[in-house]
Amino acid sequence: MLSRAAAVDSATALLRKVYPEKSDSLVMLPEESVEYAYGWTISFDWKEHIQTGDWMMSPITSVVVVPHNGEKAHFPPSVFPVDDYMSRRASGDWPPKE
Template sequence: MMSVSRMEAHASARRFLGQTFSGGSGWTVVMQPELSFEHDFAWCVRFDSQEHLDTGNRALAPFTRVVVVPKNGEAPHFPPTHLPVAAYLDQLAAGD
């Protein structure tokens, strides 16, 4: 299995978010590397919107505020919202 460093995961997540929110979401994306965490299968990179951080207004926050960056080189993506992130990562690691 290929390995992705924390720094590579953050860079990959930043590119993914730049592409995802480039179409006028109205948010200023702020990376939160200090809240990122590592799982055996992937890095989970946290982010938020500056507008939410400034006001505390949840309506100004992205619905999902974590990007999953698989360590095997697969594309970064948002986790499904119907599962806790840890459960989703365990499913990915198991091949489900």
């Protein structure tokens, strides 16, 4: 199983790669992270959103999924709630079979 610290590191690396212009604004929130059977959900925010409370300055999604099985960290799909996505991944019901 992947530790919370390793999951936070993986999520941080993904966010710095996807949002290089926001590196100085990135605030990881490991205390809000949740462990599921499939992996961790690692929470984050931008300093500007934390300082102002202005939702227009918040990230579109504030969670990165870091699977326990070594798959790449990724953003959950927005089609259903994170808890539902994590449950589907653990049971093998996602991604859909073709």
